[in-house]
Amino acid sequence: MCLAVPGKILSKNDASAEVDFGGTRRQVALDLVPAAKKGDYVLVHAGFAIQLLDPAEAKETLDVFQELYEKGFKP
Numbered sequence: 001m002c003l004a005v006p007g008k009i010l011s012k013n014d015a016s017a018e019v020d021f022g023g024t025r026r027q028v029a030l031d032l033v034p035a036a037k038k039g040d041y042v043l044v045h046a047g048f049a050i051q052l053l054d055p056a057e058a059k060e061t062l063d064v065f066q067e068l069y070e071k072g073f074k075p
Contacts, residue, residue, distance in 0.1 A: 004045035005065075006058040009038050019044060022062065 007019035019028045041058035042049035
């Protein structure tokens with residue numbers, strides 16, 4: 001099973017970005033979404049941003065993840 005996770009771009013440097021995933025920060029490749037900029041939400045899979053997300057859509061997904069976490073879901 002594959003999982004892509006939404007995150008918010010905190011900073012961008014050429015074809016990579018520092019992305020925040022609910023307090024966890026990671027470097028992500030932006031090769032597939034070169035138009036992404038600071039403040040955008042991106043969908044990330046295996047270290048690559050694969051799609052730009054609408055902020056409302058990203059929030060909805062993050063809220064579901066938070067709810068699962070609070071209920072004790074362990075992947």
